[in-house]
Amino acid sequence: MTEVVSSGKAAAVNPLKQSPALGGAMAFLGVEGSLPLLHGSQGCTAFALVLMVRHFREAIPLQTTAMNELTTILGGADNVEQAIGNIRDRANPRLIGICSTALTETRGEDMQADLRSMRERHPEWAGALDVVFAPTPDYGGSLEEGWGNAVRAMVEELVPEGCGTRTLRQVNVLPGSHLTPADVEEVADLVAGFGLTPIVLPDLSGSLDGHVPEGHVSTSLGGTRLDAIAAMGRSVLTLAIGEQMRPAADALTRRCGVPVKVFDHLTGLAATDAFVAALIEAGGEPDARVKRDRSRLVDAMLDGHFWLDGRRVGVAAEADLLLALTEFVAGMGAVVAVAVAPASSPSLQRVPAPRVVVGDLDDLEQGAAGCDMMIANSHAREAAERLGIPLYRAGFPVFDRLGTPQRVCVGYRGTRTLIFDLANLILGHGAHASAAHEHTGDEAAAREKDDRHAQAQAG
Amino acid sequence: MYEQKVAKAFDEPGCATNQAKSDKERKRGCGAKSLTPGAAAGGCAFDGAKIALQPITDAAHLVHGPIACEGNSWDSRNSGSSGPTLYRTGFTTDLGELDIIHGGEKKLWRAIKEIIARHRPPAVFVYVTCVTALTGDDVEAVCKAATERLGTPVIPVTAPGFAGSKNLGNKLAGHALMDHVIGTVEPEVSTPTDINVLGEYNVAGELWQVAPLFAKLGIRVLAPITGDARYHQVASAHRARVNMVVCSQALVSLARAMQERWDIPYFEGSFYGISDTSESLRTLARMLVARGAAADLMERTEALIAAEEARAWATLSPFRERLAGKRVLLYTGGVKSWSVVSALQEIGMVIVGTSVRKSTAEDKQRIKELMGDDAPMVDQIPAKQMYAMLARGDADILMSGGRTQFVALKSKTPWLDINQERHHGYAGYDGMVALVRMIDAELSSPIWADVRRPAPWDLAETAA
Numbered sequence: 001m002t003e004v005v006s007s008g009k010a011a012a013v014n015p016l017k018q019s020p021a022l023g024g025a026m027a028f029l030g031v032e033g034s035l036p037l038l039h040g041s042q043g044c045t046a047f048a049l050v051l052m053v054r055h056f057r058e059a060i061p062l063q064t065t066a067m068n069e070l071t072t073i074l075g076g077a078d079n080v081e082q083a084i085g086n087i088r089d090r091a092n093p094r095l096i097g098i099c100s101t102a103l104t105e106t107r108g109e110d111m112q113a114d115l116r117s118m119r120e121r122h123p124e125w126a127g128a129l130d131v132v133f134a135p136t137p138d139y140g141g142s143l144e145e146g147w148g149n150a151v152r153a154m155v156e157e158l159v160p161e162g163c164g165t166r167t168l169r170q171v172n173v174l175p176g177s178h179l180t181p182a183d184v185e186e187v188a189d190l191v192a193g194f195g196l197t198p199i200v201l202p203d204l205s206g207s208l209d210g211h212v213p214e215g216h217v218s219t220s221l222g223g224t225r226l227d228a229i230a231a232m233g234r235s236v237l238t239l240a241i242g243e244q245m246r247p248a249a250d251a252l253t254r255r256c257g258v259p260v261k262v263f264d265h266l267t268g269l270a271a272t273d274a275f276v277a278a279l280i281e282a283g284g285e286p287d288a289r290v291k292r293d294r295s296r297l298v299d300a301m302l303d304g305h306f307w308l309d310g311r312r313v314g315v316a317a318e319a320d321l322l323l324a325l326t327e328f329v330a331g332m333g334a335v336v337a338v339a340v341a342p343a344s345s346p347s348l349q350r351v352p353a354p355r356v357v358v359g360d361l362d363d364l365e366q367g368a369a370g371c372d373m374m375i376a377n378s379h380a381r382e383a384a385e386r387l388g389i390p391l392y393r394a395g396f397p398v399f400d401r402l403g404t405p406q407r408v409c410v411g412y413r414g415t416r417t418l419i420f421d422l423a424n425l426i427l428g429h430g431a432h433a434s435a436a437h438e439h440t441g442d443e444a445a446a447r448e449k450d451d452r453h454a455q456a457q458a459g
Numbered sequence: 460m461y462e463q464k465v466a467k468a469f470d471e472p473g474c475a476t477n478q479a480k481s482d483k484e485r486k487r488g489c490g491a492k493s494l495t496p497g498a499a500a501g502g503c504a505f506d507g508a509k510i511a512l513q514p515i516t517d518a519a520h521l522v523h524g525p526i527a528c529e530g531n532s533w534d535s536r537n538s539g540s541s542g543p544t545l546y547r548t549g550f551t552t553d554l555g556e557l558d559i560i561h562g563g564e565k566k567l568w569r570a571i572k573e574i575i576a577r578h579r580p581p582a583v584f585v586y587v588t589c590v591t592a593l594t595g596d597d598v599e600a601v602c603k604a605a606t607e608r609l610g611t612p613v614i615p616v617t618a619p620g621f622a623g624s625k626n627l628g629n630k631l632a633g634h635a636l637m638d639h640v641i642g643t644v645e646p647e648v649s650t651p652t653d654i655n656v657l658g659e660y661n662v663a664g665e666l667w668q669v670a671p672l673f674a675k676l677g678i679r680v681l682a683p684i685t686g687d688a689r690y691h692q693v694a695s696a697h698r699a700r701v702n703m704v705v706c707s708q709a710l711v712s713l714a715r716a717m718q719e720r721w722d723i724p725y726f727e728g729s730f731y732g733i734s735d736t737s738e739s740l741r742t743l744a745r746m747l748v749a750r751g752a753a754a755d756l757m758e759r760t761e762a763l764i765a766a767e768e769a770r771a772w773a774t775l776s777p778f779r780e781r782l783a784g785k786r787v788l789l790y791t792g793g794v795k796s797w798s799v800v801s802a803l804q805e806i807g808m809v810i811v812g813t814s815v816r817k818s819t820a821e822d823k824q825r826i827k828e829l830m831g832d833d834a835p836m837v838d839q840i841p842a843k844q845m846y847a848m849l850a851r852g853d854a855d856i857l858m859s860g861g862r863t864q865f866v867a868l869k870s871k872t873p874w875l876d877i878n879q880e881r882h883h884g885y886a887g888y889d890g891m892v893a894l895v896r897m898i899d900a901e902l903s904s905p906i907w908a909d910v911r912r913p914a915p916w917d918l919a920e921t922a923a
């Protein structure tokens with residue numbers, strides 16, 4: 001049983017956490033023609049926007065209700081209504097996704113009621129604009145909670161109740177924020193490869209995949225179509241990836257009776273096998289390609305495990321990504337020396353380490369001394385330098401490397417790439433002596449391992 | 460509590476924009492007009508305060524608020540340090556729901572105590588944010604108690620985000636320095652050529668590009684405010700002979716306050732462009748001599764300017780031919796618009812537009828002096844319109860900040876970063892050479908011709 005402890009400091013030092021509102025906005029960006037709106041002061045939007053721009057290297061459509069002290073105390077409904085009007089004039093999106101912040105939640109507003117009366121006042125919105133509100137106060141978790149809340153809010157607002165006629169072979173895929181845009185595409189391809197038709201919500205692979213549109217677009221550049229979202233109630237199955245997606249998946253079941261399967265993540269052979277088993281159960285059939293991919297992953301595990309076996313790894317990430325990465329490295333024989341998450345989550349109970357710290361990158365740095373490798377976002381680069389160990393960049397934000405949103409770490413193919421990347425990082429750091437040599441002091445075992453490494457190199 | 464501070468910040472006779480306003484407009488404050496719900500862009504007052512103070516490298520900077528304020532923004536500014544690294548550590552009280560309900564003062568106190576015990580900084584800056592301003596945490600009282608009981612200066616920075624713009628936050632940071640820092644420490648030695656440089660944050664090491672010029676003239680930067688500064692330098696800044704204000708609007712109120720309290724004369728200058736750099740050095744020397752520096756400083760300055768200008772022009776001459784006539788769209792704010800205009804004109808580039816959305820009447824006058832009465836000054840350009848301009852080929856290159864980066868790139872137009880987050884310094888003579896090199900490299904990249912070629916299937920269609 002994994003013990004989950006708080007770091008116990010009064011001040012977070014080098015925060016690992018981002019705000020839930022940022023996560024909510026990111027989820028809304030996975031819908032076509034959308035424009036997220038943060039309900040807070042203009043700085044809330046500016047910081048979230050800059051951080052996403054640095055990570056995705058894309059223009060990020062994101063607006064603000066520009067609250068000040070007075071409007072906060074009096075209630076922000078007027079600002080929300082004004083903001084929606086101005087956004088419609090300038091960008092004319094099909095969807096505006098509103099995310100609250102600590103500022104507006106501290107005062108407390110009944111945004112759903114406010115929106116109902118706004119819709120009555122603006123009949124012109126009907127059929128032209130959907131407005132979805134997601135509660136995402138800063139103190140309610142981290143990025144992934146905001147992402148999950150936004151997707152649940154979209155399900156509750158945009159998927160009509162009742163199941164209607166089921167569409168055979170249509171399945172819903174709800175990817176968590178721990179999947180990159182390229183991961184999302186890989187999962188959709190995998191599902192399609194089994195002869196099933198996926199509806200993916202949200203779908204960053206259409207909007208934040210890095211492409212050049214024909215002309216200027218003031219909203220999201222692509223993503224899930226609204227008519228596809230409305231059709232989700234008729235799917236035969238919902239595949240939710242990540243604990244953070246459970247509330248959204250459950251909402252679909254509640255509203256439309258779609259059965260749901262929740263997977264923690266899709267990184268690793270066992271995790272991908274479980275997902276593929278579900279696809280087969282849903283009536284899908286594997287093609288030759290996927291069989292070949294599985295075989296290649298097995299081969300990569302055989303080749304790569306020498307370099308990860310016994311290595312001590314420190315990992316800091318959002319809960320669902322932390323679970324994915326730690327299960328994967330532990331599955332390759334590495335030791336999770338320290339695991340840090342920014343906020344509590346049921347996922348943390350399943351992390352293969354004696355304890356998980358709910359804390360910050362300072363906790364990672366303290367715990368990772370003597371490790372062979374660190375896995376965290378770009379904010380950890382100076383900690384890794386101080387400790388003299390290599391950093392594998394994962395999660396959000398990654399701003400000092402190109403192409404992170406285009407990297408695949410899920411499914412048979414993605415896991416294979418991940419094995420090679422991690423093993424190469426160890427190799428590139430000149431670590432020829434085995435982990436056992438450094439940490440157990442068992443000379444005989446170390447010599448034996450060195451021999452194995454030498455053989456592997458020669459082979 | 461913070462309302463009075465904000466109102467005080469708006470009462471700024473040294474600010475050119477303010478002088479041009481009516482009494483009523485002035486009361487409304489600056490930045491207010493840009494805060495339209497659904498159509499606002501830009502950072503908040505907290506952001507501005509952090510930009511202005513975080514470059515004090517040996518201090519701890521603690522953000523008292525919920526996670527977004529620091530969690531989403533730390534580790535984003537490229538302000539260089541020649542020594543201490545504590546300023547790069549992100550500290551925040553990361554308030555939870557219960558902290559907000561019951562008040563966050565105790566957590567703040569414990570956080571300050573932890574930081575001082577572990578890092579022994581010369582000072583801790585505590586930043587008030589929207590939520591802690593709204594719930595009424597008495598941050599000033601906590602800081603005062605901490606200063607007394609923990610023996611380390613703990614400075615409250617009262618610039619909650621919703622007070623206004625980034626620019627206002629810069630000003631409020633200046634107030635915090637006046638109220639709590641400057642004048643609290645005496646320098647070990649004073650020289651007749653001690654200066655402070657205000658509003659230069661050593662972004663991409665720009666202070667280091669001009670520091671050698673000062674060194675050659677025997678001018679000592681007593682306190683950089685605040686690029687690559689140590690706390691004790693800023694605390695002893697009141698003994699400088701002259702203040703140079705680099706980023707005109709942001710810290711001019713601090714310069715004026717220092718003039719009132721300590722009789723330090725100030726001037727506004729720039730290190731962007733060759734002639735502006737020379738002019739700034741000249742003014743600096745003249746003002747120092749007037750305040751008692753040796754009279755030969757003037758001659759030595761002229762000699763240095765002559766040598767540096769000759770060297771810079773010699774390096775630039777091959778580029779002049781390559782870049783003459785190339786059309787630039789400049790999209791930046793305030794002081795930078797005129798200082799960069801003069802720099803680019805010096806090498807023969809054509810300015811097809813320069814934004815003046817954040818510029819003062821004085822800034823605009825400078826642009827007119829440089830470019831004539833029909834200077835193509837533009838206000839805010841909506842992204843859609845800018846995309847159309849660039850796609851049409853109205854400019855050969857866009858020079859702007861990160862916000863409009865992708866408008867240029869998605870229209871397949873060369874782009875150069877000239878804002879906060881950039882990684883190359885463009886200050887002084889060497890900086891100008893670096894800027895021109897960057898422009899040349901960007902314009903002559905082989906990718907432009909390649910990415911603008913139509914795709915094969917489009918060619919096939921045209922042929923058919």
